[in-house]
Amino acid sequence: MNAFEVIKTVRLTEKGTAQSEKFNQYTVVADRRANKIQIRQAVQELFKVKVIDVSTMNVRGKYRRQRTIQAGKAPDWKKAVVTLKAGDKIVLT
16 A cells, blocks of 8 residues: 555544644544555655654444435444654644
8 A cells, every 4th residue: 555545544533633733643544544654654755754653543433314115324434543753743624
């Protein structure tokens, strides 16, 4: 997998913004098959930063209520919290 397949997007949330300001951590959505080493290499390649730590978790998709026989479900995804070296920053705008 190349870096664009490993990292799908960066999550912009209120909690993530506070995390980036206080702890220099960013939340990314990664491919479900990617491991921590691949995520680290992809972030360093795409954003030109030094990654110190990667924490991953598999997030289950929420079930959606529908008024039909078949209920909907959002897809499962992998969340990675990436800690960067002091002074490094990912510019998202």
